[in-house]
Amino acid sequence: MCLALPARVVERRGADTALVDLAGVQKEISLALVDDVAVGDYVIVHVGYALNRLDPEEAEKTLALFAELATLAPNGSDHEIHR
């Protein structure tokens, strides 16, 4: 994804995979591109890969911004920019 919504690691599954919670949706991702990720950490996910591990304070700040963004969209969800 281009937008950096932090995902929280909820379970490690093997050496290189993890289950993350991304805005309430759980999905399995690869940890092959990052080191030392533990349950509870926040990561940025792009096409199934964790890209970066985030500082928890920055992750919370970013999540708050995205929550605010969601309230601005119709029905609290995404809206279309253009066709």
Next chain:
Amino acid sequence: MNTGKLHVSAHWRAGCLARLETRLDRPQLAPLLEGQSAAQVGLCVPLFYSLCRHAQGLAAGAALAAAAGRPAPPPAHSVLWQETLHEHLWRLLLDWPAALDLAAAPDACAAWRKQRTAPTPALLSATAALFDTVLGVTPSGQVRPAGLAARCLAALGSAPALAPVGLDLPDPEAWLARQADASPMVAADPLAELDAIATPASPGVAYARQLANAHAAWQALAAGHPYPLRLAAWPHTRRGLAFTHTARGWLAHEVVLTPAARVSRYRIWAPTDRRFASAAGLARQLAALPALDAATLRRQLELAILALDPCLPWQIDWTED
């Protein structure tokens, strides 16, 4: 919340593609930024982005400073070149090989990524080794027959590009002067000509350009070149505009401030928005192909999407009569 997706709808009827449409869904940031203080916006814009956060932060900081009549903050040139190089290498090592049924190089990609926090000489050494041993590209840009780059080019029936493409930034003042209406985002893009040059005509051309642009970013990082940035300021209206470079093309931020230094208008022009505002870039690539069956054309559509390099996940909705 969903952070964005590209939908490509294609309808196959009577042996040909009868309809091809794109729809790009992603949240609009401007309403969140408008009304906030300039300082707050400068801090929060980079937090919204993942792949291009440093370029977004650079464009935001420069546009805000221009609108306030201040000099732009100095760019972190090395970090910005690294970000651009990372995006190119992700495509060259992971996405293109996978799309061409060739072995991708995730371990090499991971190893290079880990060097990004190392001192610059170590990063440059790792980058040179990656280009040499994995991609098979020399420091002068020559493609050797045994590397991953040569295999991808062969699979695409393409030759290496001679020079990077799409690195020029528009002139901000001329650009804004030509943009007569103030419609949001990309509805009126006055630089269609520049984008037409940068929009690849085929997946093979796109791959060759990506390789040339990755090589250029590597060399710029090694030489310590300044990262591209152009800006314009209209102090009497507290308006600032900044253009910078990303791996996918030029990026612009425009801001208008109130007398109390709050944002009254914010606009962002991003490469993915331009390239997928319509299906024209995809249709152009498919139209150049010979007559194909449905399955083969669908595969070509996948390559055409990758060639236009969207920065977010995509989905093809394929229907047939």
